[in-house]
Amino acid sequence: xxxxxxxxxxxxxxxxxxxxxxxxxxxxxxxxxxxxxxxxxxxxxxxxxxxxxxxxxxxxxxxxxxxxxxxxxxxxxxxxxxxxxxxxxxxxxxxxxxxxxxxxxxxxxxxxxxxxxxxxxxxxxxxxxxxxxxxxxxxxxxxxxxxxxxxxxxxxxxxxxxxxxxxxxxxxxxxxxxxxxxxxxxxxxxxxxxxxxxxxxxxxxxxxxxxxxxxxxxxxxxxxxxxxxxxxxxxxxxxxxxxxxxxxxxxxxxxxxxxxxxxxxxxxxxxxxxxxxxxxxxxxxxxxxxxxxxxxxxxxxxxxxxxxxxxxxxxxxxxxxxxxxxxxxxxxxxxxxxxxxxxxxxxxxxxxxxxxxxxxxxxxxxxxxxxxxxxxxxxxxxxxxxxxxxxxxxxxxxxxxxxxxxxxxxxxxxxxxxxxxxxxxxxxxxxxxxxxxxxxxxxxxxxxxxxxxxxxxxxxxxxxxxxxxxxxxxxxxxxxxxxxxxxxxxxxxxxxxxxxxxxxxxxxxxxxxxxxxxxxxxxxxxxxxxxxxxxxxxxxxxxxxxxxxxxxxxxxxxxxxxxxxxxxxxxxxxxxxxxxxxxxxxxxxxxxxxxxxxxxxxxxxxxxxxxxxxxxxxxxxxxxxxxxxxxxxxx
Ligand SMILES: *[C@@H]1O[C@H](CO)[C@@H](O)[C@H](O)[C@H]1NC(C)=O
Ligand SMILES: *[C@@H]1O[C@H](CO)[C@@H](O)[C@H](O)[C@H]1NC(C)=O
Ligand SMILES: *[C@@H]1O[C@H](CO)[C@@H](O)[C@H](O)[C@H]1NC(C)=O
Ligand SMILES: *[C@@H]1O[C@H](CO)[C@@H](O)[C@H](O)[C@H]1NC(C)=O
Ligand SMILES: *[C@@H]1O[C@H](CO)[C@@H](O)[C@H](O)[C@H]1NC(C)=O
Ligand SMILES: *[C@H]1O[C@H](CO)[C@@H](O)[C@H](O)[C@H]1NC(C)=O
Numbered sequence: 001x002x003x004x005x006x007x008x009x010x011x012x013x014x015x016x017x018x019x020x021x022x023x024x025x026x027x028x029x030x031x032x033x034x035x036x037x038x039x040x041x042x043x044x045x046x047x048x049x050x051x052x053x054x055x056x057x058x059x060x061x062x063x064x065x066x067x068x069x070x071x072x073x074x075x076x077x078x079x080x081x082x083x084x085x086x087x088x089x090x091x092x093x094x095x096x097x098x099x100x101x102x103x104x105x106x107x108x109x110x111x112x113x114x115x116x117x118x119x120x121x122x123x124x125x126x127x128x129x130x131x132x133x134x135x136x137x138x139x140x141x142x143x144x145x146x147x148x149x150x151x152x153x154x155x156x157x158x159x160x161x162x163x164x165x166x167x168x169x170x171x172x173x174x175x176x177x178x179x180x181x182x183x184x185x186x187x188x189x190x191x192x193x194x195x196x197x198x199x200x201x202x203x204x205x206x207x208x209x210x211x212x213x214x215x216x217x218x219x220x221x222x223x224x225x226x227x228x229x230x231x232x233x234x235x236x237x238x239x240x241x242x243x244x245x246x247x248x249x250x251x252x253x254x255x256x257x258x259x260x261x262x263x264x265x266x267x268x269x270x271x272x273x274x275x276x277x278x279x280x281x282x283x284x285x286x287x288x289x290x291x292x293x294x295x296x297x298x299x300x301x302x303x304x305x306x307x308x309x310x311x312x313x314x315x316x317x318x319x320x321x322x323x324x325x326x327x328x329x330x331x332x333x334x335x336x337x338x339x340x341x342x343x344x345x346x347x348x349x350x351x352x353x354x355x356x357x358x359x360x361x362x363x364x365x366x367x368x369x370x371x372x373x374x375x376x377x378x379x380x381x382x383x384x385x386x387x388x389x390x391x392x393x394x395x396x397x398x399x400x401x402x403x404x405x406x407x408x409x410x411x412x413x414x415x416x417x418x419x420x421x422x423x424x425x426x427x428x429x430x431x432x433x434x435x436x437x438x439x440x441x442x443x444x445x446x447x448x449x450x451x452x453x454x455x456x457x458x459x460x461x462x463x464x465x466x467x468x469x470x471x472x473x474x475x476x477x478x479x480x481x482x483x484x485x486x487x488x489x490x491x492x493x494x495x496x497x498x499x500x501x502x503x504x505x506x507x508x509x510x511x512x513x514x515x516x517x518x519x520x521x522x523x524x525x526x527x528x529x530x531x532x533x534x535x536x537x538x539x540x541x542x543x544x545x546x547x548x549x550x551x552x553x554x555x556x557x558x559x560x561x562x563x564x565x566x567x568x569x570x571x572x573x574x575x576x577x578x579x580x581x582x583x584x585x586x587x588x589x590x591x592x593x594x595x596x597x598x599x600x601x602x603x604x605x606x607x608x609x610x611x612x613x614x615x616x617x618x619x620x621x622x623x624x625x626x627x628x629x630x631x632x633x634x635x
Contacts, residue, residue, distance in 0.1 A: 028099035029122040032231070034140050035111035039078075039130070046079040047115060047130060054083045054128060055104045059097075066179060067096050068203040070444060072133060078115070082133025085126040086202050089182025090246040099124035118142075120231050122244070127233055135204045135444075137233040138216050145228035146240075153193070155224045161189045162197070162239060166218050169199040174211035177496050179203050179503075181210045181235075184245050196243050201235040204444075206504070208583050210235060310373050310385035312396055317341065317351050317387055324353070340399060348399035349384060353392070369395075372468070375445065379433030381456060381466040400464055405515075406452035409522045417555075420562035422461050423519050427570060428595050429463040430455060434512055435588035437468055438505045448503055450511035451492045452518060491525045495609055496582065506582040510609070512591070513577025516570055517541045522555035538578050538608045545571055545605075569594070572602055580609035 041047040050073040057071055067087035072080055085103070087096035103119050103126045111117035118127040118140065149158065165187040173183035181201035188194050199217075201210035217230035217237040227240035238244070320341030321328045331338035336355040342348055369386045376382065382398040405426065408418050418426070437445040447454075447468050456464045494510035497503045514525045517537055525537040544552045550568050573594055579585050584606065586594070594602055 026095070028095070028102045028124065030102070030106060031120040031122055031229075032142055032144065033107065033110040033120070034118040034142055035114050036116040036129075036140070037114070039115045040113040041115050041130075042113075047081065050079055050081045051128065054081045058083070058085055058100055058104060058126070066203075067091070067093070068180070070133075070135070070202075070204060072444075078130045081115075081128050081130055083126070083128035084202060085124060086200070087124040088122070088198075088245065089180050089200050090184065091123050095123055100126065118233060120236075125231070125236070135202070135234070136209045136213070138213055138235075140233070141217070141220065142231040143220055143222075143229065144231070145222055145225040147226055149224055149226050149241075153189070153224070158189050158195075159223045161187050161195055162221075162223070163218070165195055165197045166199065166221075166237065166239070169197050170211060170214045170218070173199050173201060174207045174214065176207070181205065181207075184247075186243070186247075193241065195239055195241060196245070197237075197239040198245055199235070199237050202233075204504070205234055206506070206582055310369060310383075312385050312387045312394075314387055314389045314392060316343070317394060317396065320344075320349065321351055324351075347384070350397045350399045352395045352397065354394065372445075375437065375468065377433055377436040377440075379429045379463055379465060380436065380468060381464045397466065400456040400458050400466075402457040402459065402461070404453045405455040405457060405463065405519070408457070409452055409518060410524060414557060417557045418461070418519075420558050420566070423558075424563075424566055424570070426455075426457070426461065426463045427516055427519055428592075430465065430512065430515065431588060431591050431595055433463065433465040434508055435592045437465075438508065438588050446503055446505060447508050447511075448497075449492075450508055450515060452515060455515070494578075495580065504582065505587065506585045509577045509585045509588060509591070512588070513574045513585070513608075514538065516574035516577065517553070520555065520567065520570055520574070521553050522557065538575075541571060542575060542605075542608050545575060569602065572605060575605035575608055576603060578608040579606060 041051075053073040054071065057073070058069065067089070068085070070082075070084035072082040085100055087099060091099070099121050103121055103124055107117050107119040107126065110119065116129040116131065119125070120142070165185050169183040169185050172185075173181045176183075181203060182199070184196070184198045186194055186196045199214050201213055205213065213232060213235035214237060217232050217235055220230045221228050221237065221239070227238070229238040230236065318324065320343050321339040322341075324337075324339050328339045328341065329337060330340045330350065336353045339351045339353070340348070341351050369383070373383045373385070381400060384396040384398060386396065387394040408416060434447065434450070437447060445468055447465065449467060450465070454465065454467045456466050458464060492511040492514050494507045497507040497510075514537075518525060521537065521541070523537055541553050544550060550571055551564075553571055554562065554567055573586075573591055577585050577591070586603075
């Protein structure tokens with residue numbers, strides 16, 4: 001018995017080794033380039049620097065980015081560069097990395113000095129522009145094909161198979177709640193002829209934008225080719241008569257023959273070992289590369305200089321906070337502790353000491369800071385800088401004197417009741433702050449943990465959002481639907497985020513909707529130990545809104561001076577924001593415009609999302625239970 005097993009093992013080893021070597025060493029396959037040829041840039045200009053920085057980010061992000069990344073470097077057009085990359089949904093991080101490295105190099109050669117270009121490989125896609133960076137874009141489009149199929153093939157039948165296959169793929173990719181919008185499939189045209197199809201959208205599209213983009217792309221595919229592609233900036237479609245992607249394990253044809261047990265047990269062990277060694281090596285190599293790139297970045301001007309000006313050393317902060325004394329401690333959140341401090345120049349600061357297990361590398365941390373420090377808006381807490389020394393990572397924020405919004409809303413002693421006028425102003429301020437994060441800053445930021453305790457109020461009761469970018473920074477497997485690790489707070493998370501880890505602007509919109517209703521009612525949506533009364537505030541607001549009893553929703557402690565029409569409008573906006581369907585929730589841009597105008601054309605909300613009620617989806621239901629358990633049950 002032992003001998004054949006050994007044979008098996010060594011054979012497997014060879015096969016796996018081969019597979020490993022070929023998958024990691026295989027060169028990415030170049031497909032095509034589109035150079036816009038409208039404007040060029042000169043060397044050593046600001047644009048050139050920004051482009052270098054963009055490419056630097058691209059080659060530093062792969063392992064954390066789940067194969068997709070979008071960012072903008074620089075402050076103003078036409079010198080700022082917006083860019084994104086997207087790796088094919090089935091390729092590994094290592095292949096994605098190799099492909100991007102090649103693409104960054106190749107695009108400089110193929111589109112020299114261009115301020116706008118797109119480059120496609122079989123395994124990845126990259127684009128950049130110095131124009132307004134539109135997330136949802138269908139031009140320019142490139143179509144490729146491999147020539148006609150054999151004339152003996154029944155074209156009508158071929159077309160039917162092809163479109164059936166692609167339609168299924170579109171439905172799957174655009175119906176997905178995962179962050180990746182990707183699907184592959186295969187179908188048989190005849191006994192001997194099989195068709196393989198692939199569709200993918202960039203992760204930032206909504207499901208309906210993705211579907212529209214893919215249908216548009218499919219509409220441009222020629223019929224009766226041996227293979228064809230439609231390559232659009234926001235999505236792409238491809239079919240071939242041979243498999244060109246890693247075939248997913250089909251659960252249908254699982255058959256255990258003799259010897260398969262050995263394969264089942266041994267292969268993963270061997271493969272994991274090799275993978276582990278490989279990854280270790282790969283990590284070391286890429287670490288070295290990163291360090292090199294970083295030092296060669298040092299004379300890149302503004303961006304790096306601004307990084308240095310943001311750096312505080314440990315001793316300065318230690319002194320400012322009286323050695324992080326208990327008297328100076330003003331808060332303690334999921335990400336660490338917060339201390340009040342006074343800098344030598346007299347500025348009051350809040351120093352947030354991040355917990356040590358954030359698992360983020362120093363360079364990534366500093367890069368992130370540069371991007372976040374650029375965000376400046378009167379409704380965001382200003383980030384002064386950071387400290388990253390000897391395992392300690394700290395963020396230095398402006399100190400905001402008043403307490404956070406939750407204190408004013410949920411204080412059982414009602415020491416200071418916010419007037420309607422103040423509440424309305426706070427709602428507007430928060431909306432503008434989030435709108436800025438989503439759309440107006442050069443970097444698209446999804447907050448992911450919006451809640452009243454993250455909204456600080458200054459002396460004038462202006463709201464200031466804090467912790468933006470933090471959830472993103474400290475993260476953790478955001479791409480897996482692993483509820484225990486989702487950064488967010490129960491009661492404020494939309495169901496698609498809570499259950500599937502899928503986040504987008506619309507998950508922030510959901511949290512904002514909850515916050516509006518809480519501000520109006522001064523009741524918590526999240527049940528907690530100290531106020532278990534309103535387990536379903538959204539439902540309560542909905543019922544009263546339907547019955548035209550909106551004043552019921554309003555905090556009793558607000559005296560008579562409120563504007564009825566403003567209250568109605570705010571409740572309506574709140575309900576619109578918490579709709580189950582992402583596309584039914586307004587964007588923050590819409591919300592801001594609703595708030596600033598007469599409520600003439602506000603859509604009517606449907607019953608809000610309630611994932612604690614009427615839930616037919618049992619698996620999703622149980623995962624939400626897991627999460628509530630881990631949060632609420634003392635174990
Ligand atoms: C840009 O110029 C290159 C080289 O002259 C040419 O091959 C390419 O077709 C041009 N692209 C467009 C979009 O006109
Ligand atoms: C660009 O800057 C580099 C380094 O500062 C310098 O060596 C090079 O000559 C400059 N090129 C031009 C065209 O100015
Ligand atoms: C790009 O710029 C370099 C440096 O100015 C110049 O030598 C080269 O000819 C330019 N290439 C094109 C295609 O314009
Ligand atoms: C192929 O099928 C699609 C969808 O059914 C249809 O829109 C298209 O016109 C057909 N093309 C040809 C060449 O028959
Ligand atoms: C795509 O498939 C869905 C069901 O899977 C079907 O309802 C729809 O009509 C199909 N669309 C096209 C354009 O074939
Ligand atoms: C990738 O790195 C950039 C800067 O290094 C950072 O801003 C961005 O958030 C990172 N992306 C992810 C998904 O971690």
